[in-house]
Amino acid sequence: MMKIPFTKMHGLGNSYIYIDGFKHHLQEEDLPIIAKRVSNPYTGIGSDGLILVLPSDEAEVRMRIFNKDGSEAMNCGNGLRCVAKFAYEHQYVTERKFTIQANSGVVDAEVHVNESGQVDSVTVDMGEPILERGEIPMVTVEGSPNDYVISEPFQVMDSKQFVTAVSMGNPHAIFYVDKIEEAPIDTQGPEITSDSRFPESVNVEYVEVVNQQELNFRVWERGSGITQACGTGACASVVASVLNGHMQKGDEVTVHLEGGDLWITWLTNNHVLMRGPATTIAEGEFWIR
Structure with a gap:
């Protein structure tokens, strides 16, 4: 020993x-x-x-x-x-x-x-986010575009969701909910993380937009399950929120995770800062x- x-x-x-x-x-x-x-x-x-x-x-x-x-x-x-x-x-x-x-x-x-x-x-x-579908990676399915994955229809279990996919060096699938406490993290999280559309598995984030400077956030991490926080996931959620028109590039966003707050900025030079x-x-x- x-x-x-x-x-x-x-x-x-x-x-x-x-x-x-x-x-x-x-x-x-x-x-x-x-x-x-x-x-x-x-x-x-x-x-x-x-x-x-x-x-x-x-x-x-x-x-x-x-x-x-x-x-x-x-x-x-x-x-x-x-x-x-x-x-x-x-x-x-x-x-x-x-x-x-x-x-x-x-x-x-x-x-x-x-x-x-x-x-x-x-x-x-944290560097520049990766947005190209094939580099996240996410498999192209029939009817889906070949470039970016922004609010794309995504069937999971018996419900139709809309996914935005981002890589911060590891893959993330972001879904928006009206109330973060009602996010199906423990039921849909394990299904999505092992979905064949993500050949390297994926981290699953549920996000509630509070306002243009705040997000509520929960995560199912691949290999770990529900965790109190995910820094790369918080970064990906801010990038996704800018892509979906909820936030402005260059603005600092407070991400409220179960374990506390992170401050994320997607800079105009395309790099993401996490504090x-x-x-x-x-x-x-x-x-x-």
Whole structure:
């Protein structure tokens, strides 16, 4: 058996177990198993998954994300903010602006430090959204256009919905509802995330437009199910809301998630900025058998 130190962190309740990959090396074949074990709230630590903070040849630091089902994810907005906090507070970076490599690419991060020297919030440039159907990816079905997926009819179970699809390095399907508390997240979410029209699966977001600067939001994440927050999903929901005429490009939008608020701006240069908190919950050690 081997004992590994860990840090549990969360961004708006979206919690992961963070491993310092600068100091500790885990076998590649063990990572999905470890992710499942540490995520289990009854026999493990309890989280939405596992994140490794690693050295990088392309950026100052690298992030690898494993969902609670053991699958590896391409990107995680809440995870990026926590990795930024971890890297700065562990002095793996010295400047407040630096780059982070995820499986989806390299992003720019800026930590905001309080008077005690701790990072309490982080801004991440999430890059440009991907809107082309084939790159999200979403399969073209009979009668659908070949370019963008904006308020497109989408049959799920026994109801007709309208979907807008966006990728932020990982795929998102956004649906609008009149009341967020009535969103069919637990019934339709698992059906949509495994729908054959999304060959790489998809994160499912339900959004209520409050006004031109506010959205209410709930999410079913592929590989994890219902979570308290999803940073990339919040970004995708603002992009979708601009595409559907609910918001203006360049305006900061407050996205109300179950775990708290994120502030998202789809800039006129086409990049998406995400600003929000990152919080350390606990530190400890777990045994790998």
